[in-house]
Amino acid sequence: MDQKIKEALYESLQMASPSGSEEQVTSLFTKVISPFVDDVYTDVNGNCIAHKKGSGTKIMFMAHADEIGLMISYIDDRGFLYFKEIGGIDTNLLPGQRVNIMGQQGLVTGVIGKKPIHLQDKSENSKQLEPEDLWIDIAAKDKADAQSKVQIGDVATLQGNPVQLNDTLLLSKSLDDKIGLAVLMGLAQNLQSLQTDKDIYLVASVQEELGARGAKMITEAIRPDIGIAIDVTHATDYPTMSPAKDGDISLGKGAVIPMGPNMSKGINQQLISMAKSNGIPYQIEAIARPTGTDAREIQVAGTGIRTGLISIPCRYMHTPSEVVSLADADSAIALLSAYLHT
Ligand SMILES: [Zn+2]
Incomplete structure (x- = not known):
């Protein structure tokens, strides 16, 4: 991956952008992408085009x-914060996690608390947790002290800064x-060097x-002939995953071209033939x-859009320790560049 793009990726991973609060990330995207395009603008809901x-x-x-x-929903008299979850979160993974709350005066660090194992009775120990079983401790003296830093409705992300595990594998939240x-x-x-007349x-x-809400808005607005989403998919190359049930997708074996009713057959055929003729590694996933992903809303916008999806394999999705291969992202860039060249 190009050094400048890698630096932008690292910077974006250290930002907090829970759904509805994407501004930091979209302004970084604007800054990085502006030199390569004619125009960059943001719509009323924050989609960046x-x-x-x-x-x-x-x-x-x-x-x-x-x-x-997470979103702060209640502050108790002792200054402990209660929260609601934004998006699909495994609540049992939350105890002990450190959080960054986007407070009015800047980031506030906290920890999600839970009673220690020594003091739990058996039923507490094996319980499926609900968000209201947990709290965020920001070391506030009392409610007023907490309120001076955090308001109801403020949002937060779990901490999980990027760490490169080896030459290609990257560990990070988000x-x-x-x-x-x-x-x-x-x-x-790559657009600078590509010969293409495509718009x-x-x-x-x-x-x-929250259900591909941005994709719905923006596809209606742009009305493209073809829409292609780029997102992560589940790698299945680790314990407890079953190829028979979950498919056979590995980190480092290339970008994933998913097959199924959400994707146009013609686009998939073109992507596969581009990958083959350019020697770009790829993997196939069946999604029935x-x-x-955003592809779901892209396809059904207006009277329907020819849709594609390219996925990057990811281990431990929706935890603060997701793992992907930068080589798979490079495959995706090469594949989409080749596709634009057609
Ligand atoms: Zn996603």
């Missing part, structure tokens, strides 16, 4: 800027879907984790229903 004008097919690429997170944004930025960089839109969408 980069446009490289052309006279040919109108094609839209989309990755989402938001990540899962690689879903900041790795997709890095693919968009890499693709934009190209590169979109950082909002609120994907609408995907849990």
Whole structure:
């Protein structure tokens, strides 16, 4: 991956962008992508659209800027904070996690508390947790002290700064879907040298984790001929995953081309033939229903849009320790660049 794009990826991973609060990430996206396109603008709900004008097919690429997170919902008399979850979160993973709350005066660090194992009775120990069983401790003296730093409605993310595990594997929170944004930025960089007359839109969408809401808004607005989402998918190359049930997807074996009713057969055929003729590694995944990505809303916008999806394999999705391979992101950039060249 190009050094500048990698730096932008790292910067985005250290930002907090729970659904509905994507501004930091979309302004970074704007800064990085602006030199490669004719125009960048943001719509009323925060979707960020980069446009490289052309006279040919109108094609839209989309990755989402938001990540899962928490929202402060109640502050008790002792200054402990209660929260609601934004997006799909495994509540049992939350105890002991450190959080960054986007307070009015800046970031506030806290920890999600739970009674220690020594003091739990058996039923507490094996319980499926609900958010209201937990709290965030920001070391406030009392309610008023907590309220001076955090308001009801403030949002938070789990801490999980990026760490490179080896030459290619990256560990971080929110690689879903900041790795997709890095693919968009890499693709934009390649536009300078690509010979194409296509009318190209590169979109950082909002609120994907709440049901691809941004994708719906922006696809209706742009009305592309073709829409391609870039997101993560589950790698299945670790214990407890079953190829028979979960498919056979590995980190480092290339970008994933999903098959199924959400994706246009013609686009998939083109992507596969591009991958083959250019020697780009790729993997195939079967998804027999609408995907849990922006592609779901892209396809059904207006009277229907020809839709594609490229996925980056990811271990431990929606935890603060997601793992992806930068080589797979490079495969996705190469594949989409080759596709634009057609
Ligand atoms: Zn995602």
